[in-house]
Amino acid sequence: MSRLIVVSNRVTVPDKSGAAPAGGLAVALKAALGERGGIWMGWSGKSSGDREPEALSLQTHGNITYALTDLTDTDVEEYYHGFANRVLWPICHYRLDLAEYGRKEMAGYFRVNRFFAQRLAPMLKEDDVIWVHDYHMIPLAAELRQMGFKNRIGFFLHIPWPPADVLFTMPVHEEIMRGLSRYDLVGFQTDHDLANFEGGLVREGIAESLGDGRISSFGRTFRGGFYPISIETAAFADYARRAANNALVRRARQSIEGRDLIIGVDRLDYSKGITQRIDAFERFIRANPAHQHRVTYLQITPKSRSEVPEYEQMQRTVAEQAGRVNGAISAVDWVPIRYINRSISRPVLAGLYRMAKVGLVTPLRDGMNLVAKEYVAAQDPENPGVLVLSRFAGAARELTGALLVNPYDIEGTAHAIARGLNMPLEERQARWKRMMDHLLEHDVMRWCDDFLKDLTAP
Known part of the structure; x- marks a missing residue:
C-alpha cells in the first residue's frame, strides 16, 4: 500500500x-x-x-x-x-x-x-x-x-x-x-x-x-x-453519554435551574450568523412571553483570527449585542443569554449539547458545519433535542430531520426556536433517528x- x-x-x-x-x-x-x-x-x-x-x-x-x-x-x-x-x-x-x-x-x-x-x-x-x-x-x-x-x-x-x-x-x-x-x-x-x-x-x-x-x-x-x-459519530455519542458525570456539566445543569437550554457553538466569524441569531432569540422571547424566565440561551464563541481587523470588530459587536439584549429583557433572577468567549473541551461540550432542548446552528454560509452533526450525535435517544439549522450550511443537504431556516429571516428563525421548544416527543424522536442513522453510516x-x-x- x-x-x-x-x-x-x-x-x-x-x-x-x-x-x-x-x-x-x-x-x-x-x-x-x-x-x-x-x-x-x-x-x-x-x-x-x-x-x-x-x-x-x-x-x-x-x-x-x-x-x-x-x-x-x-x-x-x-x-x-x-x-x-x-x-x-x-x-x-x-x-x-x-x-x-x-x-x-x-x-x-x-x-x-x-x-x-x-x-x-x-x-x-x-x-x-x-x-x-x-x-x-x-x-x-x-x-x-x-x-x-x-x-x-x-x-x-x-x-x-x-x-x-x-x-x-x-x-x-x-x-x-x-x-x-x-x-x-x-x-x-x-x-x-x-x-x-x-x-x-x-x-x-x-x-x-x-x-x-x-x-x-x-x-x-x-x-x-x-x-x-x-464526525466520529459513535465516539461522540459516547462522550455525551458519559458527560453526565462530568463535574462542570453537572454544575451547568444546576445553574440553569430546570430551564430549557438553547445552545449555539461557533468560532467567532462573520460567516456564522451570530448577530442575526441573537436578534432571532430576542424576537422569540418578546413574541412568546410564556417562555420568559423558562429558557436560557448559551452561546459559546471562542475568539478567532484576532489579528484581522474584521474579527476584532466582530468580537466587540457580538459582546455588545448580547449585553444589550440581556439589559433589555433580563430580570433580577433571570439572565436570558450566557455568552462565553473561550473554548470548551469536547467532552464537556458533548454534555452541554445533550442538555440542550434546541441546537441553534444558523450560519450565513458554511461549507459543512460539524457542530450540527455533533449536536445530533450527542442527543439522548429517549428525549432528543431539536436542531434548528441554516439552509445555507452544507449539513442541510444531509440532516433532513432538522428545522431548516433562512438565517437572514429573523422572524422565521424565532418561529423555528418556538417550534423546537414545543415539539412533541414522538416527532422529536423520529426527526433525530433519521439524522442519527445517517451519521452512523456516514461518519x-x-x-x-x-x-x-x-x-x-x-
Whole structure:
C-alpha cells in the first residue's frame, strides 16, 4: 500500500502521551496515516521573525511522521492573514464587501505554497499518495508538478465554493482554478459546491465537462467530486453519554435551574450568523412571553483570527449585542443569554449539547458545519433535542430531520426556536433517528475512505 502524505495549513501533533487532540478530522487523518504509514506536513503556527525558517521539525509517532515548518513574519502576514483570510475566505463565503485584494499578499500566498512544496519534495517517494487540505494550499499541486512530480495528488476544500459571478470578482480567479486543475481529484463538501466549480470552469470557456465527474481543463483531465465531511459519530455519542458525570456539566445543569437550554457553538466569524441569531432569540422571547424566565440561551464563541481587523470588530459587536439584549429583557433572577468567549473541551461540550432542548446552528454560509452533526450525535435517544439549522450550511443537504431556516429571516428563525421548544416527543424522536442513522453510516472514517478510494482509483 502506498504511503499517504497529508498537507494542511496546521498540523495536529499528538501530545507527549502519543494521543492526538480530539476532533473528527484529526481522528480520521491519523487513522488513515496510521494504516498506510506516512507524513503529515504543515505550518507549526510559529514565526521565525525575519529569518529564514530552520529545517523541518520532525516527530515520529508509530509509522506517522509529523513535519512542521515555521514561517517568517512576512509570510504569515501575506499568505495567512492576507490572501488566504482576507481574500479567499470572504469570497468563498460570498462576502465580496470584506475581500481586500492586494498584489503583495497574492504574491506571498503563491510564494509560501512554493516554499511548502520545496520543503516537502525531498521526503516524497514515487508512489506516495498526496492529500492536500483547504484553501490555504490550492497552488501546492501546481508547484509539485512543475518540479516533476507525477504522484496522485488530491485536494479537499473544507469551505464553500462560490458561483461564477462571485468567484470572478477575484482578480486571480483563473490562476486559482488553474491550480486546482493540477490535482487528480478535487473534493468539495456538497453537490452545490461541485456544481459551482464545474459550472464556473465551463462558463469561463476553460473547461469541458466529460461526465462521471471528469473535467478537461488547462490541458489536463481530472475529477471533481463531493464528499461531505463528518464526525466520529459513535465516539461522540459516547462522550455525551458519559458527560453526565462530568463535574462542570453537572454544575451547568444546576445553574440553569430546570430551564430549557438553547445552545449555539461557533468560532467567532462573520460567516456564522451570530448577530442575526441573537436578534432571532430576542424576537422569540418578546413574541412568546410564556417562555420568559423558562429558557436560557448559551452561546459559546471562542475568539478567532484576532489579528484581522474584521474579527476584532466582530468580537466587540457580538459582546455588545448580547449585553444589550440581556439589559433589555433580563430580570433580577433571570439572565436570558450566557455568552462565553473561550473554548470548551469536547467532552464537556458533548454534555452541554445533550442538555440542550434546541441546537441553534444558523450560519450565513458554511461549507459543512460539524457542530450540527455533533449536536445530533450527542442527543439522548429517549428525549432528543431539536436542531434548528441554516439552509445555507452544507449539513442541510444531509440532516433532513432538522428545522431548516433562512438565517437572514429573523422572524422565521424565532418561529423555528418556538417550534423546537414545543415539539412533541414522538416527532422529536423520529426527526433525530433519521439524522442519527445517517451519521452512523456516514461518519468521518467513511468520508476519509471514500475520498482516498476515488483518489487512488485507476
